[in-house]
Amino acid sequence: MILQDKVALVTGGTSGIGRATAIAYAQQQAKVVxxxxxxDEGEETVRxxxxxxxxxxxxxxxVTKEADVKAMVDKAVSVFGRLDIAFNNAGTVGENSSLIEQTEAEYDRTMNVNVKGVWLSMKYEIAQMLKQGSGAIVNTSSGAGVVAVPTQSLYTASKHAIVGLTKAAALQYAKAGIRINVVAPAAIETDMFEAATGGQDEVKAYITGLHPIGRIGTPLEVANAVLFLSSDLASFVTGETLMVDGGYVAQ
Structure with a gap:
């Protein structure tokens, strides 16, 4: 088992990619926070x-509240004694609308969840990992962190920011034994995808058609990529963005 006796923390672990990854970590014998x-959804993942x-x-x-983020890392360490892996996956899509129609409240919410949440999480995760002399962090960006989605300007900006934040942190802590990478999914079969498409079949069909592989992805397919980046199989990989996108960005 590639994660035996490791302690892994997953934000946004209540559904979708986060839940699939939490389960995948456990299947590799990691202890999971x-x-x-x-x-209710979080307890279901644990169950x-x-x-x-x-x-x-x-x-x-x-994850937008510093006290909560500090408490989650403290809880992981108090229960399991250490923190080896963190998957910072909590995020929001925001609103599909033109830039001039987006509000200050939408900006704040999107940036706070997607960017501030990752920054705060890394702040406390890295502090613990520095005490241990090792660790692996994976942050969730998106295909929209590499190319733009014209109807999702704030989401695109936030996901680009995650890539930049990850690269800077990876370089800063590379010699401290901490690897930090990004996983960047395209459309994935999740509740968030349902919400973004409004459950409309024609919208789903259009988005599916944008993926050269001919379908959208599954949470498990993203989880498998995160497992790789979290494990010693990726021991020489840091500051990278791993696309899990069915060829979306390659085109």
Whole structure:
């Protein structure tokens, strides 16, 4: 098992990519700290892990609040003794609208969840990993972190920011034994995708057609990429953006 005896933290672990990755970590024998705002969904992720003979706890936290982020890392260390891996996955799509129609409140919400949340998470995760002399962090960006989506200007900006933040942090802490990378999915079968498309079949069909591979992805396919970046299989990989996009960006 590639993560045996490791302690892994997953933000946004209540559904979708976060839940799939939390379960995948546990299947590789990591102890998992599931983090999210929704208690019922978070406890369900923990239940699914325990059903498969894994070990996990749930920590309710909002990644836009510094006290919550500090508490989630402190809880991981108090329960499991250390923090080896962090998957900073909590995020929001924001609104599909023209730039001139977007509001200050939408800007604040999108940037706070997607960028501030990743920055705060890394701030406390890295502080713990420095004490240990090692660690691996994976941040969730998007295809929109590499190319632009014209109807999602704020989302595009926030996901580009995650890539830049990751590169800078990766360079700063490379010699400290901490690797920091980005996973960048395109459209994935999640509740967030349903919300973004409004559940409209014609919109789903259009988005599916944008992917050269001929379909959208699954949460497990993203989880497998995160597993690689989190493990020693990627021991010489840092500051990189791994596309999991069915060829979307290549075109």
């Amino acid at each position: 599931v983090v999210g705002r929704r208690m 699914l892990i325990k059903e498969a003979d894994g070990e996990a706890i749930f920590v309710q936290a909002d």
